[in-house]
Amino acid sequence: QKEVEQDPGPLSVPEGAIVSLNCTYSNSAFQYFMWYRQYSRKGPELLMYTYSSGNKEDGRFTAQVDKSSKYISLFIRDSQPSDSATYLCAMSFLYNQGGKLIFGQGTELSVKP
Amino acid sequence: DAMVIQNPRYQVTQFGKPVTLSCSQTLNHNVMYWYQQKSSQAPKLLFHYYDKDFNNEADTPDNFQSRRPNTSFCFLDIRSPGLGDAAMYLCATSRDRGAGTQYFGPGTRLLVL
Numbered sequence: 001q002k003e004v005e006q007d008p009g010p011l012s013v014p015e016g017a018i019v020s021l022n023c024t025y026s027n028s029a030f031q032y033f034m035w036y037r038q039y040s041r042k043g044p045e046l047l048m049y050t051y052s053s054g055n056k057e058d059g060r061f062t063a064q065v066d067k068s069s070k071y072i073s074l075f076i077r078d079s080q081p082s083d084s085a086t087y088l089c090a091m092s093f094l095y096n097q098g099g100k101l102i103f104g105q106g107t108e109l110s111v112k113p
Numbered sequence: 114d115a116m117v118i119q120n121p122r123y124q125v126t127q128f129g130k131p132v133t134l135s136c137s138q139t140l141n142h143n144v145m146y147w148y149q150q151k152s153s154q155a156p157k158l159l160f161h162y163y164d165k166d167f168n169n170e171a172d173t174p175d176n177f178q179s180r181r182p183n184t185s186f187c188f189l190d191i192r193s194p195g196l197g198d199a200a201m202y203l204c205a206t207s208r209d210r211g212a213g214t215q216y217f218g219p220g221t222r223l224l225v226l
Contacts (some may be wrong), residue, residue, distance in 0.1 A: 100158050
């Protein structure tokens with residue numbers, strides 16, 4: 001079983017739709033949770049960074065963490081064609097293992113005009 | 114702008130011919146990471162440097178080596194590339210070795226013929 005599971009998609013939505021991206025994980029020692037966006041043939045770009053359970057909002061993006069269920073989500077409101085990319089969830093431990101990130105496989109999102 | 118730079122962006126090498134990938138950063142971060150990302154897969158950490166302290170992941174093949182001559186530069190050496198080493202190689206940095214955010218470069222895509 002992978003430590004972090006993420007549906008690879010692809011996910012196709014019309015412009016303006018609300019997008020929900022999800023990851024589950026098995027290791028309860030993860031303390032930090034991140035979402036990265038990766039455009040084709042580019043490096044990952046940090047979108048959201050959260051610690052502990054709850055919600056964090058930044059513009060059209062909301063990150064949600066539920067530690068009791070080992071489940072994290074990223075919501076994109078009013079999706080735009082420019083949001084078309086692969087979204088990677090990532091997790092890390094608290095103060096050990098060198099800040100190592102464990103990534104999900106990534107979900108490929110396509111927003112159609 | 115402070116950033117993480119990788120050179121070259123594309124590298125073609127022959128089976129068994131040593132290759133070196135380069136990463137530089139203007140962020141003055143203490144930690145530099147090398148990840149391998151194969152097509153449609155999650156990035157996988159190969160190793161990281163905390164200052165001059167080298168930390169190898171247990172499952173990183175001996176074929177992969179790294180050098181960090183100073184704070185700004187880090188190199189990935191593949192001593193004898195095989196076909197299975199064709200991938201995107203991502204360099205990332207973070208200020209410290211805790212659970213801080215990591216900033217990624219654009220990646221070097223390696224093709225092995």
